[in-house]
Amino acid sequence: MAGLDHQPPPFFKQGPAPLALLSFYLALSIALFVTDLRFHTLEWMRQSIMLVIDPAQRLMQTPVVMLADTHERFAGMQRLQDENEKLKHDQLATAPNLLRLSQLETENARLRELLGVKEREKVNGQVAEILYSARDPFSRRVVVDKGDGQGIVAGQPVIDNAGVVGQVTRVFPMSAEVTLITDKNQAVPVQVVRNGLRSVLFGLGNGQLELRYLPANADVQEGDILVTSGLDGIYLSGFPVAKVVAIERDSAYSFARIFSAPLAAVENFGEVMILNPRKALPERPPEAVSQPGEDSDKPGAPRPKKKRVPKKSGA
Amino acid sequence: MQPTFSSSRILLPVRPWFIFFSLCGALLLNFLPTSHWPGVPDWLALVLCFWGVREFRRIGMGWAFLFGLLMDVADATVLGQHALAYVLLAYGASNLARRILWFPLTQQGMHVFPLLMLVQLVEALAGLFAGGEFPGLGFFIGPVVAAMLWTPLTFILLLPQFQPVERDHNRPI
Numbered sequence: 001m002a003g004l005d006h007q008p009p010p011f012f013k014q015g016p017a018p019l020a021l022l023s024f025y026l027a028l029s030i031a032l033f034v035t036d037l038r039f040h041t042l043e044w045m046r047q048s049i050m051l052v053i054d055p056a057q058r059l060m061q062t063p064v065v066m067l068a069d070t071h072e073r074f075a076g077m078q079r080l081q082d083e084n085e086k087l088k089h090d091q092l093a094t095a096p097n098l099l100r101l102s103q104l105e106t107e108n109a110r111l112r113e114l115l116g117v118k119e120r121e122k123v124n125g126q127v128a129e130i131l132y133s134a135r136d137p138f139s140r141r142v143v144v145d146k147g148d149g150q151g152i153v154a155g156q157p158v159i160d161n162a163g164v165v166g167q168v169t170r171v172f173p174m175s176a177e178v179t180l181i182t183d184k185n186q187a188v189p190v191q192v193v194r195n196g197l198r199s200v201l202f203g204l205g206n207g208q209l210e211l212r213y214l215p216a217n218a219d220v221q222e223g224d225i226l227v228t229s230g231l232d233g234i235y236l237s238g239f240p241v242a243k244v245v246a247i248e249r250d251s252a253y254s255f256a257r258i259f260s261a262p263l264a265a266v267e268n269f270g271e272v273m274i275l276n277p278r279k280a281l282p283e284r285p286p287e288a289v290s291q292p293g294e295d296s297d298k299p300g301a302p303r304p305k306k307k308r309v310p311k312k313s314g315a
Numbered sequence: 316m317q318p319t320f321s322s323s324r325i326l327l328p329v330r331p332w333f334i335f336f337s338l339c340g341a342l343l344l345n346f347l348p349t350s351h352w353p354g355v356p357d358w359l360a361l362v363l364c365f366w367g368v369r370e371f372r373r374i375g376m377g378w379a380f381l382f383g384l385l386m387d388v389a390d391a392t393v394l395g396q397h398a399l400a401y402v403l404l405a406y407g408a409s410n411l412a413r414r415i416l417w418f419p420l421t422q423q424g425m426h427v428f429p430l431l432m433l434v435q436l437v438e439a440l441a442g443l444f445a446g447g448e449f450p451g452l453g454f455f456i457g458p459v460v461a462a463m464l465w466t467p468l469t470f471i472l473l474l475p476q477f478q479p480v481e482r483d484h485n486r487p488i
């Protein structure tokens with residue numbers, strides 16, 4: 001028998017009862033959970049713990065990075081030459097459009113000035129590398145290597161060479177967390193390129209996106225390209241987001257179920273571009289104009305209750 | 316250190332720094348990109364469970380809560396999700412400790428399996444409550460693998476306690 005532990009079990013000094021400790025820690029965890037979920041006031045705690053965790057996480061990602069590097073190194077001359085060839089070819093293919101871009105831009109600006117329409121915003125941003133994806137199996141998020149130190153703020157849109165990837169949701173001192181557009185309930189305001197129909201695109205969590213709240217007879221076809229509409233004041237308009245892959249029109253439901261696949265390599269590793277935040281949009285007009293004589297008892301009530309006003313006046 | 320029915324040799328007392336070191340090692344293992352693969356166990360839960368059973372006076376709910384918070388931040392989940400699961404695990408482990416150690420190693424693994432499954436279940440429920448998606452059944456293969464790893468893990472983590480402090484050449488034990 002191995003009853004020879006050098007310390008005998010404490011007889012008098014036993015500390016709080018296990019059940020009391022359990023209820024204390026359970027209450028603490030649940031309190032943290034609810035506070036973080038509903039009030040979002042624990043970011044300072046997350047930031048300070050992240051300072052300790054972040055170097056360790058980067059350290060553990062190095063084997064993968066090194067493997068990828070060696071693979072790259074031994075990839076061979078032939079493949080690199082092919083890739084170079086292809087890139088040159090692509091550059092030549094896009095050259096006619098690009099060369100005329102500056103001229104088109106000035107022309108567009110002049111025309112817009114003539115029409116009295118607001119100028120299009122210029123796009124600027126900084127390139128960031130995806131470090132790792134968060135281990136959490138419940139959400140689609142990645143961590144990139146630019147953070148507070150490089151001037152990243154929460155809310156900035158993230159794109160890659162094919163389209164929108166996601167949005168910065170949390171900023172740490174040396175890194176930032178990007179929620180992908182495929183994350184559950186991550187929403188992007190989009191419009192259909194073919195006819196300009198506006199809607200909101202929601203992530204489903206399984207790598208697909210769904211166009212919600214469109215009537216069953218909406219003019220959407222398979223293969224339609226969806227681009228950002230720019231109505232939210234976060235994404236600039238015109239970035240490709242997704243392509244419609246399947247449509248279910250069931251007369252039992254009032255809305256069509258429209259599924260689409262992201263155009264950008266959303267779930268892959270690589271380099272992305274974090275776009276600078278947009279200029280603030282002009283303020284929204286007041287939502288409900290109260291009729292003269294009505295609502296005079298509550299002048300400060302901000303909530304529009306248009307539906308109820310006529311009822312009251314009728315009664 | 317707990318007595319078991321089959322231990323034929325006297326184990327040295329555990330060194331506290333070794334417990335801490337192994338917990339940190341398990342935390343680092345959890346940071347590896349392999350943890351995305353289905354069937355890869357939650358190393359931290361496994362090691363916490365091991366020390367919770369072996370040394371329940373040293374590793375209790377406080378340490379479980381602390382490491383749970385670290386995992387929450389590393390995973391970018393809602394704070395308290397892992398902490399809640401690990402606290403329950405530590406409580407279960409310390410309650411079952413005196414019983415589990417009387418069984419052979421393979422049966423100990425079977426005793427530990429429900430505890431580890433409880434961790435995954437609590438995490439899944441908390442994740443769903445926080446608005447996440449259902450992670451799929453692959454998420455629940457981890458505890459099965461972890462329970463099978465109980466035997467090798469016991470040998471590895473008890474290795475520093477197997478060695479004698481000073482060997483007497485005249486009277487080798």
